[in-house]
Amino acid sequence: MMKSNKKAKTTAARFLIRTAAILFWIGIWAAAAAMINKPLLLPSPLAAFGRLVELAIEKTFWLATGATFLRIASGLICGIVAGCLLAAVCFRFKTFDTLLSPMMTVIKATPVASFIILVLLWIGRDSVPIIITFLMVVPIVWHNVKTGLASSNPALLEVARVYGVTGLKRWKHNYLPAALPYFFSAVRASIGLGWKAGIAAEVLTVPVRSIGTNIFESKTYMETTDLFAWTLLVILLSIALEKVIMLTFRKIENRFGKNG
DSSP states (O other): OHHHHHHHHHHHHHHHHHHHHHHHHHHHHHHHHHHHOOTTTOOOHHHHHHHHHHHHTSHHHHHHHHHHHHHHHHHHHHHHHHHHHHHHHHHHOHHHHHHHHHHHHHHHHSOHHHHHHHHHHHSOGGGHHHHHHHHHHHHHHHHHHHHHHHTOOHHHHHHHHHTTOOHHHHIIIIIHHHHHHHHHHHHHHHHHHHHHHHHHHHHHHOOSSOHHHHHHHHHHTTOHHHHHHHHHHHHHHHHHHHHHHHHHHHHHHHHHHHHO
């Protein structure tokens, strides 16, 4: 009981610290907006959040938000799955790793804008954000998971070999526990990068319904408050998606541990 209360207090303390940090930066934003006193250059937090609420009343807001969310979430999930599978194959077969590594290096080094333009030439604009998000996520997950698999405890692997533990059981009890921390770190990094790349793709390709199109139009018509409102929405959606994905994976990890 005391352990549970201590954990609850620690969680509450972390929440208060994070909330205080967020409020601090919002305060800095508000102070800067008041000093500049030019909404065209820097609207206040109240104006930006107020405009976001106003936009949320409109039907087009939800259509654009839903379309963008589906595109980027699809790219993220496909990228995470593909990165894990490729990491496992590369770890198992070194020849495949040698062949794939240069391609991953090229993907990481190539500017996002170049990929967006190239993909736009090959496929329809509505699919570009999905492909771009996928491309940004795969190398991160691939590298981290492969590193995690390689960090498996040699002593445990030797014990498994002595007792004849092979195949899926060795992966389940030796490799996966070692790779999970690296995997979670990769997912957190990928979600933020995926949203940035996906929104950038929408801004450049201007799909019919998307957050990126609204950001582009806000810039075109110098509607700075709208620009900040849509940007706030992207941040909130990114945080929400990260929480949902991480909670889902944590539940899978807990169930995996119980079944193990």
